Amino acid sequence: MSDVNPVPPDGGDILLQVENLVKYFPVKGTAFFQQREYVHAVDDVSFTVRRGETFGIVGETGCGKSTLGRSIARLHDITAGRIVFDGRDISKISQRRMRPLRREIQMIFQDPIGSLNPRRRVGSIIGDPFAIHRTATGTERKRRVQELMERVGLNPEHYNRFPAEFSGGQRQRIGVARALAFQPKLVICDEPVSALDVSIQAQVINLLADLQKEFGLTYIFIAHDLSVVRHVSNNVAVMYLGKMTEIAPADDLFDTPRHPYTGALLSAVPLPDPDHSDERQQIVLVGDVPSPIAPPSGCRFHPRCPKAAPVCVTQDPKLEPRLGDGPGHTAACHLPMAQGENLADFKPSIGAEERVIEPEGVLAADALPDASGNGTGDGSTVALPASGEGGKS
């Protein structure tokens, strides 16, 4: 949204380039000779982030967006692929050699309680970057910490308090202050406002936007809340089961979604006006997200996609411009949506065995006839609000 971010979507040079990033986690507890299984948390993801922009990443819980963020910050060792940050390949360097680079890549975490050490005072938490990189000590460190506290809207007199003495929004400001101590080039915000009250969300987002303007920061903004992402991002990537399904400038993505998954996500965003919200048709996806241990073949969305065709089962669609879009708008879909297309009009043309089968007995829809409240037929319906509740912690 350009009213927040001054940098146009394709202005600025490339700060971060991620190429075919793969991150698998081994699953423990398998028998000795059994083949080892892996959670395909991030599978072959590529994108670029330009200097000064905000790159949003949305997706449901468990789609791999946090793993992606942490992999870029090299909190995980990656399985395969390349991460080029500011001209340097950081995909293989050791944790020890990564340390000086951490001044340039910072993270803001989701949990305002868990991300602050409960047994340490706020002044020493915010002073950590200076202590770790030995750039300021004693009164100089205290002065700089208090400057940071003031900058993010905290009372510098609260230097000696414990994190538990602050509210959720204030704690997130502490996290922001700590991340900004060195004015990093890239800040990875891992759901920075998801755990906050709505009014506090706006405050923290405005703070992040102000700081971006002031210091020329680049953000990767991970969230499951579409309206927040639209508000802050220049470009948005949608993730599903470890893959990126669509990348586009924020407004393009929201106006002309190409991937049916994006379409379904957008239809789940509640509208503030109840009259409008009644008019709109929500697309309700069938079934649950498949297991990332054994993801579906071809397009990973095909078992739930209303437009699924045989080609979706056999071929993994490439992430490329579809239906005459510009190079900035790419979608990984064989059968992209045209503008104004209604997903509810489609029936999949693949065999029923390829569709998601509801686990028997477990919360089957016919056992709970009124559970969904709207009874759209079609057996069990699991609405797909990747949106989450924006709820309180």
Add this chain to the structure above:
Amino acid sequence: MSMVPEVTGGGSQATLEAAAEPIPVGRKIIQGRSPWRLAWERLRTDRAAIISTATIAVIILLALLAPLIAHWLGHGPNQQFVDIGEDENGNPIGPNGTFWFGTDSSARDLFVRTIYGARISLSIGVLATLVSIAIGTVFGLAAGYLGGVADALIARFIDVVLAVPFLVIAISVASIWRPSFWLVIFVVGVLGFSYPARIVRGQVISLKEKEFVQSARALGAGPLRIMFVDLLPNVVALVIVYGSLLIPAAIVAEATLSFLGVGVQPPTADWGAMISDAQGYYQYGYWWYLLFPSLALLITTLAFNILGDSVRDALDPRGGGIYK
């Protein structure tokens, strides 16, 4: 679902503006209290804690003032009163105005020896516990945070130490080197590290998944800094609780070693050795010889145990923290 203001309309922009006004600061209504202060306040109102602390304070005072008391009574701890401290057969005499706790088989003042024994018990109890928790905390932090090979090695080593009977090791070590005050501290301290190590390790394994550890890594902190700056403050409460329960265990272990003759050597006054000496006498009516050193040991360990329980309740009000 989110109710973050829709940004397409102009009105919602105003909402954002309004929400961004500065947070009012400076009004102090609620005084913030640190976790330690809260624990201290809980401890202060716990009657068992007060009584046990008072008991321990008296014991410590007696131990500290032992030379003064001995001087005032005119009875040295190793002084033999062949004339007045023995009956005609050379056996101990019972409590009286001169010898409050009676005398022992060498005609020494049992009261003076008992308060001198407190010096040994308390100092070995505390020092051995410090050794245990220092080693245990470092090993536990390393095993829990580093994981992998380091964890496997340390965890197996702990298993081995726990599997071999304490006394077998202690007696072997004491027979290789000459038994002494420092050797007892070494043996009791080193062999006691496994319990705090296990507990710290478990706590660290659950803590290291917390985001504050991830954020420390993201800031560029190395493993040593994360272990000792970020994780250590979070296990200190646990270590204090466990340490306060280890003190009585160390006192008993020390008394056991002395009882078996591989602890602090005579003629140093020591409760374990005194109980051991009394073995050949109490059956024949010399009850005070056994009673007073045993009572001293019992009261001391009981007081430390009760205080340890209270400390645990104060630091971890959910209860049962360390036994989970």
